[in-house]
Amino acid sequence: MPGAKKKLVLTYVDSLRTDMLRRAIEEGRAPTFATLLERGVLIPDCVSSFPSVTPVACSEMVTGVGSDRHWISGMNWYHRLERRYVEYGSSLDATRAFGVFRALYDLVYNMNLAHLSPEVETVFEQLEDAGQRTACTPFLIYRGRTRHEVSLDGLMRRAVDATRLKFQHHTWGPTELFYGDLYASREVPCKSTSIPGVRDEYAACCGAELIKEDLFDFFLLSLPDTDNYSHKHGPEASVEAIAKADGCFAEFAAAAGGLDAFLEQHALILVADHGQTPVHRGLPLAELLAGSWTVLQPSDDRPGLAQLAVSPTGRAAHVYLLPGEGERAEPTAVGERLAEIEGVDLVCRLEDSEGRPLQRLEPGMPRGGGEWAVVERGGERFRFRPGEGVADLRGGSWEIDGEPTALEAEIEDGQLRSEAYPDPLARVFSALTAPHSGDFIVSLEPGFEAVDWGGVTHAGGGSHGALHAGDSLGPLLFVGCGPDSAGEREQWTLKDVAPVIRTHFGLDVG
Numbered sequence: 043m044p045g046a047k048k049k050l051v052l053t054y055v056d057s058l059r060t061d062m063l064r065r066a067i068e069e070g071r072a073p074t075f076a077t078l079l080e081r082g083v084l085i086p087d088c089v090s091s092f093p094s095v096t097p098v099a100c101s102e103m104v105t106g107v108g109s110d111r112h113w114i115s116g117m118n119w120y121h122r123l124e125r126r127y128v129e130y131g132s133s134l135d136a137t138r139a140f141g142v143f144r145a146l147y148d149l150v151y152n153m154n155l156a157h158l159s160p161e162v163e164t165v166f167e168q169l170e171d172a173g174q175r176t177a178c179t180p181f182l183i184y185r186g187r188t189r190h191e192v193s194l195d196g197l198m199r200r201a202v203d204a205t206r207l208k209f210q211h212h213t214w215g216p217t218e219l220f221y222g223d224l225y226a227s228r229e230v231p232c233k234s235t236s237i238p239g240v241r242d243e244y245a246a247c248c249g250a251e252l253i254k255e256d257l258f259d260f261f262l263l264s265l266p267d268t269d270n271y272s273h274k275h276g277p278e279a280s281v282e283a284i285a286k287a288d289g290c291f292a293e294f295a296a297a298a299g300g301l302d303a304f305l306e307q308h309a310l311i312l313v314a315d316h317g318q319t320p321v322h323r324g325l326p327l328a329e330l331l332a333g334s335w336t337v338l339q340p341s342d343d344r345p346g347l348a349q350l351a352v353s354p355t356g357r358a359a360h361v362y363l364l365p366g367e368g369e370r371a372e373p374t375a376v377g378e379r380l381a382e383i384e385g386v387d388l389v390c391r392l393e394d395s396e397g398r399p400l401q402r403l404e405p406g407m408p409r410g411g412g413e414w415a416v417v418e419r420g421g422e423r424f425r426f427r428p429g430e431g432v433a434d435l436r437g438g439s440w441e442i443d444g445e446p447t448a449l450e451a452e453i454e455d456g457q458l459r460s461e462a463y464p465d466p467l468a469r470v471f472s473a474l475t476a477p478h479s480g481d482f483i484v485s486l487e488p489g490f491e492a493v494d495w496g497g498v499t500h501a502g503g504g505s506h507g508a509l510h511a512g513d514s515l516g517p518l519l520f521v522g523c524g525p526d527s528a529g530e531r532e533q534w535t536l537k538d539v540a541p542v543i544r545t546h547f548g549l550d551v552g
């Protein structure tokens with residue numbers, strides 16, 4: 043009986059940390075979020091994806107599966123079939139390094155229509171199929187059943203016009219889709235912008251219009267600005283940005299007649315895609331590896347000669363072994379080199395069932411071949427794969443080889459738990475067995491961030507991407523939907539968001 047349900051709003055605040063949310067509330071800077079916390083069930087330590095960056099995390103949030111199934115592996119990754127890097131916009135300079143048109147095309151069309159697996163469905167698709175009206179403001183993963191014309195206005199249009207190339211395709215999104223300068227499914231009196239730092243207002247303004255006209259059953263309200271603010275000033279300074287997000291949410295709810303009236307008509311999920319930790323040093327991984335091997339460059343004249351591809355993605359990075367035309371990089375030597383680089387914390391890779399390093403020179407993914415995931419840290423080595431042995435906190439079952447010291451994990455009553463690296467086995471295994479994963483994934487030590495292909499880091503500010511708890515944990519709040527208590531599960535992750543949405547609308551999760 044979907045009609046009997048309240049409408050549902052999923053609000054995501056990019057890079058919101060639970061401790062900073064609490065500080066903002068204590069300081070009286072976030073009165074709206076304070077009321078929501080009083081009325082709802084808060085999970086303070088919901089686990090993000092790995093790498094803990096927005097494209098991967100958002101895909102997980104709206105599909106309910108990991109990157110092994112949704113196929114989005116990072117902010118930057120190497121496309122084995124097309125033999126090129128994919129860049130979603132790590133920074134403006136990184137975008138320029140790959141060409142503005144190419145990067146925008148990957149971000150706007152390819153991410154949803156080509157890279158996101160056709161074998162999984164987003165909640166927008168599932169709800170529209172069930173006759174629900176869906177809507178979203180700028181959000182990386184928006185694939186739905188409604189065809190939208192692309193309209194280019196403002197800054198983006200100028201950027202694209204400068205390349206003398208045109209975007210001439212349509213896209214498929216929710217019933218109502220607002221994407222700043224790129225799309226608007228209807229005219230709204232909201233100033234669209236692509237400039238980071240003033241996007242919360244745009245989203246809240248679009249949301250207010252949707253509420254006034256009663257245009258959705260499910261709405262994803264994006265509040266992305268806290269991310270940019272924390273990157274720049276460090277996560278410890280993010281109260282300022284959280285206060286602004288709170289104000290924008292209040293403005294949105296005011297369109298329903300205020301927060302009380304809003305909550306009478308709507309259930310709410312408030313979630314962060316990942317956390318953020320202070321960084322003080324950039325790690326130029328491609329440069330360091332180029333001392334020993336030929337590394338594929340963004341606009342490489344002779345890509346066939348490259349031995350490695352390197353994809354920095356915040357505080358993590360993928361490293362790919364390339365088939366090349368000349369001498370190939372030796373996998374063991376690459377792994378050893380990665381492990382000795384200062385700032386590299388974990389080196390993760392796959393081994394075949396015989397214990398040989400797995401080389402994935404062709405596209406496609408290992409499936410059911412009994413591969414082991416190997417994690418190395420400071421000389422410690424630990425292997426695991428799905429099977430019988432230990433349980434994780436979410437009921438997954440794993441065969442293990444060695445002591446899990448590399449993951450600072452302990453095993454008690456047959457259950458593996460790590461405070462330093464939340465939900466480590468499922469996250470690492472999913473990341474490594476994703477079709478676009480590197481042959482190696484490195485997770486960096488606290489304080490370090492991988493330098494992107496534009497030469498940019500947030501050193502002096504904050505970042506995220508690692509398997510580490512600081513990057514990975516954030517709040518997940520349910521008001522009028524979801525569990526009766528946080529204790530219903532021992533560990534919550536972003537994968538739990540989509541099932542709660544489906545259940546709310548009476549869809550069979552299957």
Ligand SMILES: [Zn+2]
Pocket residue numbers: 057096269270273506
């Ligand atoms: Zn970020």
